Amino acid sequence: MAECPIWDSFTGSVHAERKRCIVCPFLSNVKAILMIELGVNIDHIATVRQARRTYEPDPVIAAGLAEQGGADGITFHLREDRRHIQDRDIEILMKTVTVKTNFEMACADDVLSIACNAKPSWGLLVPESRQEITTEGGLDVVNDRGRIRDAVKRLQDSGILTSLFIDPDPAQVQASVDLGVDAVELHTGPYALATHQTQTTELARLDSAGQVAREAGIRLHAGHGLHYANVRPVAALANMIELNIGHSIVSRALMVGMREAVAEMRRILDLVRSPVS
Numbered sequence: 001m002a003e004c005p006i007w008d009s010f011t012g013s014v015h016a017e018r019k020r021c022i023v024c025p026f027l028s029n030v031k032a033i034l035m036i037e038l039g040v041n042i043d044h045i046a047t048v049r050q051a052r053r054t055y056e057p058d059p060v061i062a063a064g065l066a067e068q069g070g071a072d073g074i075t076f077h078l079r080e081d082r083r084h085i086q087d088r089d090i091e092i093l094m095k096t097v098t099v100k101t102n103f104e105m106a107c108a109d110d111v112l113s114i115a116c117n118a119k120p121s122w123g124l125l126v127p128e129s130r131q132e133i134t135t136e137g138g139l140d141v142v143n144d145r146g147r148i149r150d151a152v153k154r155l156q157d158s159g160i161l162t163s164l165f166i167d168p169d170p171a172q173v174q175a176s177v178d179l180g181v182d183a184v185e186l187h188t189g190p191y192a193l194a195t196h197q198t199q200t201t202e203l204a205r206l207d208s209a210g211q212v213a214r215e216a217g218i219r220l221h222a223g224h225g226l227h228y229a230n231v232r233p234v235a236a237l238a239n240m241i242e243l244n245i246g247h248s249i250v251s252r253a254l255m256v257g258m259r260e261a262v263a264e265m266r267r268i269l270d271l272v273r274s275p276v277s
């Protein structure tokens, strides 16, 4: 069977001839219509643990509970400052997670080396600065092509599917496509922070950026700041394949537990794509 985005997402393999394949775009469309993949980011389980520099709560256990709640993938961001996820977490997660692993990192030599050794399903390159409270924007692929291309190649040479965290800007999407990545993850922070009046505009930006990805036949992902009340319009965007959500799920998990918090988000996403919705 020729490997295609659907086959890729289940096996983590890459369809080398996707560019010329006439089946892939069709199957990718079918999959995007049928289901949204939920990547659960467990960073902020580790934030609580690091508040005391202790052993609990353990993001590894949270990942297992997230899987039981219906996560299609586990996302973790090994920051250069190690403010939350630790190298130890990566080592154990790679031995215990049974769904897709999505390793977020800056284009930095040390974390790239760790990722290439760990060999997660996906590597998501994100911008990073020590002073930021959280990720503030997307990668500037248009103006930083060389450094990003080198990081993408290192991951691809290790057999890792690659994605770039970018602002919803068609030029950034096209620059990402030109680097040969397997997906782009659109930064939904501005959408999440938008007022009722500007949210429609932000959604339109996400949709127009997503159109470039769709036409190029690469996977369309989104994340940052999504929560139970604002996720549906983003999930409903044409050909949206995967959402990565962390802070809001972990916040809900503090009240109802990780498994239930993930299951609640799963139910919302399934309603968005079910024929009855």
Ligand SMILES: CC(=O)[C@@H](O)[C@H](O)COP(=O)(O)O
Residues within 6 Å of the ligand: 041, 043, 077, 079, 104, 126, 133, 134, 135, 165, 223, 224, 225, 244
């Ligand atoms: C890129 C992104 O939005 C998240 O995946 C990121 O990992 C947020 O985590 P921080 O809270 O560490 O910025």
Ligand SMILES: NCC(=O)COP(=O)(O)O
Residues within 6 Å of the ligand: 041, 075, 185, 222, 223, 224, 225, 226, 244, 245, 246, 247, 248
């Ligand atoms: N890449 C986005 C992600 O993994 C989760 O971001 P957030 O939901 O914690 O803001």
